[in-house]
Amino acid sequence: xxxxxxxxxxxxxxxxxxxxxxxxxxxxxxxxxxxxxxxxxxxxxxxxxxxxxxxxxxxxxxxxxxxxxxxxxxxxxxxxxxxxxxxxxxxxxxxxxxxxxxxxxxxxxxxxxxxxxxxxxxxxxxxxxxxxxxxxxxxxxxxxxxxxxxxxxxxxxxxxxxxxxxxxxxxxxxxxxxxxxxxxxxxxxxxxxxxxxxxxxxxxxxxxxxxxxxxxxxxxxxxxxxxxxxxxxxxxxxxxxxxxxxxxxx
Amino acid sequence: xxxxxxxxxxxxxxxxxxxxxxxxxxxxxxxxxxxxxxxxxxxxxxxxxxxxxxxxxxxxxxxxxxxxxxxxxxxxxxxxxxxxxxxxxxxxxxxxxxxxxxxxxxxxxxxxxxxxxxxxxxxxxxxxxxxxxxxxxxxxxxxxxxxxxxxxxxxxxxxxxxxxxxxxxxxxxxxxxxxxxxxxxxxxxxxxxxxxxxxxxxxxxxxxxxxxxxxxxxxxxxxxxxxxxxxxxxxxxxxxxxxxxxxxxx
DNA sequence: TCAAAAGTGTTCTTTATACACCCATGG
DNA sequence: CCATGGGTGTATAAAGAACACTTTTGA
Numbered sequence: 292x293x294x295x296x297x298x299x300x301x302x303x304x305x306x307x308x309x310x311x312x313x314x315x316x317x318x319x320x321x322x323x324x325x326x327x328x329x330x331x332x333x334x335x336x337x338x339x340x341x342x343x344x345x346x347x348x349x350x351x352x353x354x355x356x357x358x359x360x361x362x363x364x365x366x367x368x369x370x371x372x373x374x375x376x377x378x379x380x381x382x383x384x385x386x387x388x389x390x391x392x393x394x395x396x397x398x399x400x401x402x403x404x405x406x407x408x409x410x411x412x413x414x415x416x417x418x419x420x421x422x423x424x425x426x427x428x429x430x431x432x433x434x435x436x437x438x439x440x441x442x443x444x445x446x447x448x449x450x451x452x453x454x455x456x457x458x459x460x461x462x463x464x465x466x467x468x469x470x471x472x473x474x475x476x477x478x479x480x481x482x483x484x485x486x487x488x489x490x491x492x493x494x495x496x497x498x499x500x501x502x503x504x505x506x507x508x509x510x511x512x513x514x515x516x517x518x519x520x521x522x523x524x525x526x527x528x529x530x531x532x533x534x535x536x537x538x539x540x541x
Numbered sequence: 542x543x544x545x546x547x548x549x550x551x552x553x554x555x556x557x558x559x560x561x562x563x564x565x566x567x568x569x570x571x572x573x574x575x576x577x578x579x580x581x582x583x584x585x586x587x588x589x590x591x592x593x594x595x596x597x598x599x600x601x602x603x604x605x606x607x608x609x610x611x612x613x614x615x616x617x618x619x620x621x622x623x624x625x626x627x628x629x630x631x632x633x634x635x636x637x638x639x640x641x642x643x644x645x646x647x648x649x650x651x652x653x654x655x656x657x658x659x660x661x662x663x664x665x666x667x668x669x670x671x672x673x674x675x676x677x678x679x680x681x682x683x684x685x686x687x688x689x690x691x692x693x694x695x696x697x698x699x700x701x702x703x704x705x706x707x708x709x710x711x712x713x714x715x716x717x718x719x720x721x722x723x724x725x726x727x728x729x730x731x732x733x734x735x736x737x738x739x740x741x742x743x744x745x746x747x748x749x750x751x752x753x754x755x756x757x758x759x760x761x762x763x764x765x766x767x768x769x770x771x772x773x774x775x776x777x778x779x780x781x782x783x784x785x786x787x788x789x790x791x
Numbered sequence: 792t793c794a795a796a797a798g799t800g801t802t803c804t805t806t807a808t809a810c811a812c813c814c815a816t817g818g
Numbered sequence: 819c820c821a822t823g824g825g826t827g828t829a830t831a832a833a834g835a836a837c838a839c840t841t842t843t844g845a
Contacts, residue, residue, distance in 0.1 A: 762843045
């Protein structure tokens with residue numbers, strides 16, 4: 292055989308390269324209380340489709356890759372245009388390129404999907420319109436394309452990464468109490484945690500530092516306010532962009 | 542503002558979607574003894590470029606996405622064409638889409654990169670030619686494009702995943718001794734491990750099962766041969782394709 | 792019998808978990 | 819004062835690391 296080199300793979304001038312539409316979408320997570328139970332749960336904003344295929348269905352915010360923007364920049368651009376959101380935490384999730392992603396529609400689209408966390412202040416910037424709506428992650432309607440699969444995968448990714456990384460503060464503002472941080476972990480992991488042990492583990496990890504301030508206005512002993520210790524980096528087992536390798540994002 | 546919906550993002554008929562060349566590449570790892578120290582180290586096959594840009598430089602095996610193949614199928618096809626390899630373990634690594642990936646060349650290419658593990662039998666199928674060569678992962682020449690960055694990221698990914706997953710058997714054949722399995726861990730993680738503790742941890746995890754056979758021909762007590770216990774699944778913290786979510790690949 | 796690696800046992804340290812208890816504030 | 823969550827102490831269990839020791843083969 293003489294197909295040893297990349298001869299077949301790269302025709303002259305690239306004019307034989309298969310070109311596909313390249314979309315960029317994002318799964319954005321925020322925490323808010325469930326309207327029924329009142330417990331904190333995962334929510335995400337979806338955008339209503341206004342044309343075929345899947346017209347009227349809810350879909351992930353996103354758009355096409357811009358020729359003059361890299362992947363993450365395109366994700367941020369489409370995100371702010373469709374939802375108004377500019378998340379601090381944004382990370383690539385996966386590239387989806389199955390052949391049957393668009394049901395009957397024969398168009399081939401490859402999607403680079405990102406996932407993001409927003410805290411309440413960021414989420415408040417979201418566009419308020421009939422075409423943008425927040426849904427509970429565990430109570431989604433039928434979504435467009437394979438977006439339900441993508442959301443499920445992103446939820447799984449968030450849950451597993453929460454256990455070994457310190458992404459929880461993506462859901463919190465500049466300062467926060469240990470109880471708030473614990474509530475984030477409880478909401479995402481879906482179980483209650485011992486406050487005493489949680490405190491010791493977090494403090495031992497050196498992930499946060501005391502601001503010296505306390506939160507007042509509660510009907511009990513005022514809790515300390517903490518901030519994230521940006522000086523300390525933790526091991527990360529998830530996909531970071533190569534330039535961030537042994538650093539921790541956010 | 543009236544950019545609420547995806548109106549701007551999806552022009553009629555998609556003819557306004559930015560089209561880019563979509564490449565698929567793979568970082569393939571195998572273990573073989575270092576020619577100097579004799580210790581097992583990471584090696585990977587590279588393909589020599591036979592045209593500009595980067596003509597003559599070594600590059601990751603890969604090619605263009607085929608219109609009628611999904612991402613993984615395209616990765617396997619380009620892999621076997623360029624290197625002759627058909628790895629059992631193959632997983633998506635990351636999508637690279639920076640604007641300056643091709644140096645002076647203004648062509649925009651987005652690469653979906655996979656990573657793979659091959660055991661000695663698989664590696665023996667590799668094409669033997671001037672245009673395919675194996676390199677030690679810690680002693681690479683200047684590679685084409687941003688492939689050095691990609692390789693470094695893949696190495697980091699392999700190392701971190703080795704610690705919590707059971708991918709080590711991607712480097713081994715059907716049956717193996719505990720010493721062989723331990724050597725794989727030692728080579729990838731770059732440290733020596735206590736044989737006694739390693740044995741207990743692996744056996745306690747139920748990841749492998751005794752074949753009842755022993756390896757003979759050694760100049761000492763014949764070790765047992767084990768195989769992987771495919772019935773038991775371990776938690777995985779890395780990116781799997783959504784359909785594999787709570788399952789473990791390979 | 793000796794070398795070398797297989798395989799087992801024991802101790803110690805670290806980490807996680809469960810839960811009792813005191814503290815400080817608003818009402 | 820009481821209720822409520824903040825915050826500390828402690829005892830137990832599980833997991834990991836270090837290392838002595840016995841076993842079984844080929845030479």
